[in-house]
Amino acid sequence: MIFKRDFYRQNAVIVARKLLGSYLVHQSPEGKTVGRIVETEAYLGKDDPASHAYRGKTRRNAVMFGPPGHAYIYFTYGMHYCFNVVTGKNGVGEAALIRALEPLEGLELIKQRRKTVNVYQLCSGPAKLVQAMGITPDLNGSDLTSGPLQIFTAGIDNEKIEIITAPRIGISQAQDLPLRFYIKGNSYISH
DNA sequence: GACCAGATTGTCT
């Protein structure tokens, strides 16, 4: 089952946690790739100093302030892109960052894009999975409930997942907030 | 395995 708009309308922490175990599917021109989401982070709105939304709406982060359930893809460090899911009520500026996937379908295409064959190196980081899945900046703002990029629920299995909560990675503000979530014991997470 | 520097450019102050 695909996640519907109402799912994304919840706050970023809930969405980030419930995305664990679900399936990210990209139907690209080169082929279909599927990955199971195993690590996420929550970025809140104006009260979270580490969030792009902290200083209000700008051209770059405008998508975060739009309707939930859309893709927010941003460019950073001069060479990398990261993929987020916009969450919360329209206008609050929250998002869930997808940090790692367990690659499931389209392995050959993924290996080709990533230029490595080590399965643990394919999607173990936000910029890596963007490259592995063939996610491009033109998908910024695209609707995850109807576009080429979609997310499907893991079904009732998701209830059994043991979630580890930890501080977020790679930020210089609000480093103590426990807003990173990953599946306990999973081999495909970053780090 | 841990630690460190370099890459490289859009965006905001």
Add this chain to the structure above:
DNA sequence: GACAATCTGGTCA
């Protein structure tokens, strides 16, 4: 002009 929600490849152990 500074810096960034990162990755890779190097060194040293």
